Amino acid sequence: MTGTVVLDPLVPDWLLWAAVAVAVLFVALAIWRRLAGWWLRALAAAVLLAAVANPSLQREERDSLSDIVVAIVDRSASQRIAEREAQTEAALERLESEVAALDNTELRVVEVGDAEGDEGTLLMTALSEALAEEPQARVAGLFLLTDGRLHDAEQAPEAFPAPLHAILSGEEDDWDRRLVVQNAPSFAILGEPVTLTLRIEDQGAAPETGTVPLTIAIDGGEPMEFDVPVNEDLELPVTLPHGGMNVLQFQTPTLESELTGRNNAAVVQINGVRDRLRVLLVSGEPHPGERTWRNLLKSDSSVDLVHFTILRPPEKQDGVPVDELSLIAFPTRELFLEKIDEFDLIIFDRYKRRGILPSIYLDNIRSYVESGGAVLVAAGPDYASADSLYRSPMGDMLPAAPTARVYEEGFTPQLSDLGQRHPVTEGLEQSAPEGEDGPGWGRWFRQIEVDALPDTQILMEGIDDRPLLALDRYGEGRVALMASDHIWLWNRGYEGGGPQLELLRRLAHWMMKEPELEEEALTAEATGQTMRITRRTLDEETGDVTVTHPDGTKTVLTLDEVSPGRFETVWDAPEMGLYRLTDGEEESVIALGPAAPREFEETIASAEQLDPFIDGTRGGTLAMADGNFDLREVREGRPAAGRGWLGVTPRGAYVTADVTITPLLPAWAFLLIAASLVVGAWLREGRR
Template sequence: MTGQIVFDPLLPWPVIWALGVVALLGVALALWRGLHGWPLRFLAGVVLIAALTQPSFQEEDRAPLSDIVLMIVDQSASQRLGDRVGVTQDAADTLEARLQARPETEVRRIEVGDGEGDTGTQLMTALSTAMAVEPRGRIAGVFLVSDGRLHDLDRAPNLPAPMQLLLTGREEDWDRRLIVRNAPAFAILGEPVTLTLRIEDEGAAPGVAETDLDISVDGADPQSFTVPIGQDVELPIELPHGGLNVIRFSTPEAEGELTDRNNAALVQINGVRDRLRVLLVSGEPHAGGRTWRNLLKSDSSVDLVHFTILRPPEKQDGVPVTELSLIAFPTRELFLEKIEDFDLIIFDRYKRRGILPAIYLDNVRNYVENGGAVLVAAGPDFASADSIFRSPLGEVMPAEPTARVIDEGFRPQVTELGERHPVTAGMGDPESWGRWLRQIEVDPRPEAEVVMTGIDDNPLLVLDRVGEGRVALLASDQAWLWSRGYEGGGPQLDLLRRLAHWMMKEPELEEEALWAEATGQSMRIIRRSLSDSVSTVTVTRPDGETEEVTLSEASPGRFEAVYEGPEIGLYRLEEGDEEAVIGLGPAAPKEFEQTIASGDALEPVIDTMRGGVLRLEDGVPTIRAVSAGRPAAGRGWIGITPREAFETMDIRQIPLLPAWLTLLLAAGLIIGAWLREGRR
C-alpha cells in the first residue's frame, strides 16, 4: 500500500503559471500601496491557483512481481566436445536451483541447439526471442552457459540487466584446424590449379612445427605430404578428369586435441577442357558442306583445323598450283606426327582419292583404338568402291555399307535405345521434324548402338566404342536441311553438338553414369543407363555405415532418388560398376571452425551492463543481488539486479481541495483582507 499526491489541472500548466504570476503582481501592488491585507490576498491567490491544479491524495494497492532471470544453455555441436556436456548440464541445474531458491525469482531456461543449414550457434537470436516474450521491466539478469562460440553476434539485443557468460571449456584445451583459403569452382584439364591451404593450432597447443597432410581425389587412396603448421601452403593440383572432381584434404588427429572434425576439408572442382581440337576432313563439296564448319566455329572453345579437298588429282584444268594454295597442307604432320593432339576427327563425305595414303588412315585407326574419336558423315561416296570403309579405317567403322543409296524423303526417328541414349534422348517430337532426302543403307555391327533410323527402319545414326576410343556413323549427308528450316527444320545443332561431345567423352553425355547433385544436407542421386532397370545404390556415409537407396525412373534411361544425408562429409555411391563421390556441406561445419572456449566475442555486449565472464572449471559461482549500474560479477560470484516490479491492484483518490473547501477558504480570506483594510 503506497500513497502520493497527484495533480489533474483544469487548465494547461503554462496558463496556471501565468495566472500565478498575475496573482503575485497583484500582491506586490498591494504591498507597494501599503495595504495591510496583502498577506490575506496572497493566501487567497494561493488557494485559487492550487484549486486549478486539482491536487488529490492517491493511494495504490500494489502486488509485488517476481524477477525473471533468462538462462540460455548452449547445446550446439561444439558443446559436445570433451567433458562440456556434463559440465554444461551440472552448471545449468545448479544455477537454476540457486535462482529458484531466491525469493521472488523465476527462471526461464532456454536450450539452443545447432542452427539450421550449418548457420552455427544462434545464441543472440534465442535471447532476442525470449526477451520479446518477457516484460523487460522484470528481467533481472541473463546467464549464458556456453563455450562463447556464437555466430549471430549482430543480433544481440539491448540488455535491460547484466549478462553473465559461464564458459564450459578448459584453459588447457587445444585444437588443430585445416583451412582451404581458395578453391575455384572450375579448373582447366591439363593445367595445374593452385590451392592455398593452412593448418593452424589453437589454444594450448604442444608447439609442433610440422604435420602430415593427406590428399585424396574422388575417394581414391590418399597421398601423404609433410607440411608446416601455421603457414600458408600453396599446392598445385591437376584434375584427373572432366566433370566434378571431389578432393579431400585431411591431417591425422593429434593426441590431446579436442576434435578431428575440422582436420579435413572438401573441395569440389569441375574440370573443363580449355580448347577442344577438332580436325574436319571435307571430301566432295555438297550443299551441306559448311554445316560442320559453322557448328564448330560457333563454339569459342573449339580449335578447328579444316582439311578441304577442293581439287582432286584427276582434275586436269591447267590451273597452276601456286594459284590454288599459298602453302602446302601439312598432311604428314597432321596425320602422323600430331594426330594425338586432336580430340575429334570428322570425315564429311570423304572418299579415297589417293590424297591421304593408306598409312595415314591406318594411323587414324590406331588413334581411335588408343582413345581418339572419329565421326563419319556419309554421302553416296560411302557406298561406292572408293568408300572410306574400303580403307584401314573400315576396321573401326560401326556399320558396313551395302552399296545402296536411297534417294527418298523420310523423317528421322529415334529408336527405343535412342530414347535412353544421352545423344538423342529428349530432343523433342520427331513428328514435327522436317524430312531428309537421302540415306545410305548400312549394316551395323552386332556390338554397335543404333540410336536413329530412317527409311524402312534402316540405321541412320550408329555409335560404337572401339578399344579406348569412340566412332559414329551418320548414314546421310542431309542434316543441313534442318539448319535451313526445310519443312520446319529440326534439332540439327543440338544433335550434332551432343554427338561431338559424346565422342569427346564429356561426362554429362555418358550412357552409363552415376552422379549426385547436392543441395544442403540432401542429394539427388542420378543414374543414367541404357538398361530398362537398375539395382539399388549403395551409399557409404562418412562414418563408414552403408545404406541401400532405391531409384525410380524419372525419364527413359534416367533413374533418380532424393537422399537426406544424416551428417556432413564425404559420401560414396556404388551401383554395379559405377561409382561416384559427393560432399554434403563443408567437411568442417561452422560449429567446428573455432572450438576453443572464449568470451572475447561477447565481451563488448557483456560490458554494457558490467557483467562478467567466468570459467566453470573454477566452480559454479554464487549469486548476489547488485544495484543497477554497479559491477555485476567478481571472483567466484555473479550478480542479478532486482527490478522491484509490481502490479497495481487498486487505486483510490481523495481530493485535497474540493470545490466547497476552495470556495470557503477563498471567500474567507478575501473578506478578511477587505475588513482589515476597511478599518484602516
C-alpha cells in the first residue's frame, strides 16, 4: 500500500493563487508595521488557504506483476543438422530451470519453424510478434536459441524493452561444403552452348583441399565426373541434348566430417528450344493432299520448309527442250549428300523410285536415320507398287511392308489399343467433331495394305483393323509410316474433318525425341511443395514409385490410372529440396524450390547478423557447446552479460487494485485552528 497527498481546490486555481498573493501581502504589511503577532496571522492565513486547497490523502492497493522472459527457439531445417537439435533442447531446459529459480518471473517460449516457400528463418518476425503480445513494462529479458542464421533482419523491433541475448548452437570446428549454381538460364537454343557458372565453396573450419570430384548428369543419365577446384568460379559450357525440359544435376560427394550434404547437390532445369525446325518435303507427284502438307508446315513460323514436287519425271517425253522449261532442277546431291544432316525431318509424300534419287542417295537417307535423323512416309498407291520405297535401301528401316493391295473404299480411322496409350495419339479422339451419329472423325477413301514388322508400334487402324499409322525406331533415329494419302481430307473438313494438325505436330515432336512425347517416362511437376508424379507407359500396369527425400529418407507412392497409359498421384512433400524418383525402370529428379534451400546457404553458426541488436541492449552471446549458463538480475542500463552468465532486468511492474481518498482534516477543524490563531494574534498584540 502507498499513500500520497492530493489537492482538490474548492475554488478555481487562479482564485486560490490570488488569495495566496493577498495573504502574503498582508503578512508582509504586518511585518513592516512590526506587529507582535504577525507570525500567528501568517499561520492563520496558511490554514485558511490549506482549507480552500482541500488536501486529501490518496491510498493505493497495488498487486505486483511478474516479470516476463521471452525465448525464441529456432526449429528451422538448419537447426536439425548434426547435434544442434539436442543442443537446443538442453539449452532450453537450462533456461527454463534458471527462470524458474528467479522470483516472480515467467518464461514465454515461441518456436519458429521453416517459413513457407523458401523464405528461410524468420527469427525477427517471430520476436516482433511475441513482443507485440506482451506488456513492454514487464519484459525483463529476450533470448534467442538459434544458429544465428536469419533472413528477416529488417523486421527487427525498433526498440528492445530488455537485454537481448543469443545462445548459439553448433561446434567451434564445424565446417560445410556447398555447391552453388550462380547463373543458369531458363531456356537455351538447341545446338548452341550455354554457359553455367558453378562454385564449390567451403565454410567454417574446413580442411585444406585443392580439388574435389564433381559429377554431372543430364536427365538422370550416366554421370560424368570431373575434378574441380574449391572456392573458385567454374565456367561450364553446356549444349542441351534434346528439346523440352533438360534436367542437369550437379553433385559433389558428402564427407562424414561436414555438417550436411543437403547443399552438395544442385539441379538446373533448362528448357531446350529449337531455333528453327528444318523440314524437307519431297512430293512424288502433284495431288490434292500436296498443298495441304505444304500449308500445314508453312503455318508454323518456327518451321523452315524446303519443298520439292516432281512435276516432270525422267520418263516423261513430251518433246519440250530442257532450256525452255521453267522448272527448277532437283538438287539431289546437295540435299541428300552434302546437307542432309541439316534437316530435322524428311517427309516423303507419295514418292516412288523413278531414277531421280539413285540408290546411293536412298542409302544415305537410311544412314541419316540410323545416326539420329527422322523420316515420315505418307504412302499412296506408290508404296504398293514395284517402285515402292520399301524396295529400296530405305526398306530396312521402314516399319511395315506393303502387300501390293490398295483399298479404295470409305473408312473411319480409329486408334488402336496401343494408340490410346501412346503419347502421339493419346486423347485425339476427344477432338472428334459432332456428326449425325455422334462425335467421330471424317472418313478417308484409300488405304494401302501393309504388314507390320516386329516391334512396330501400330497407333491407328483402318479397314478391318489393318495398320494405318506405324512408328518404329531405327538405330538412333525414328521412322513413321502413314498407310494412306487421304489425311488431307481432315484438313479440308470433310465430314467434320479431324485433328490432322495436332497429329502431325505430335508426330514431328516424337520423331524429334521431345521428352514429353516419350512412351516410357516418369515425370514430376511441382506447385509449391505439392508434387504431381506422372508415369507414362505402354503397359497395362505400372509399379510403385520410390521417392528419395533430400535427407535420404524414402517414401513409396502408389499411382492411379487416370487415362490409358497414364498413371498419376499428387503428393505433398514435407520440405524444399532435391527429390529423386524411380519405379525400378525409369528415373527422374525434381527440385522443390532450389536444390539447396535458403536454410542451407550458410550453415555455420554465427552471431554476426545479431551482434548489432545484442550490442545495442548490452546483451551477450553464449555457445550451447560451452555448457550450462546462469541468469542474473542486473539494474537497467548496466552490462547484462558476462563470462558464463546472462542478465535480466527486474521490472517491478504492478497493477492498482484499489484507490481510497480521505480528507486530511474536516472543514470545521481548519476553521477552529484558523480562529484560534487569529484570537492568539489579537491577544498578543493587545498586551503590547
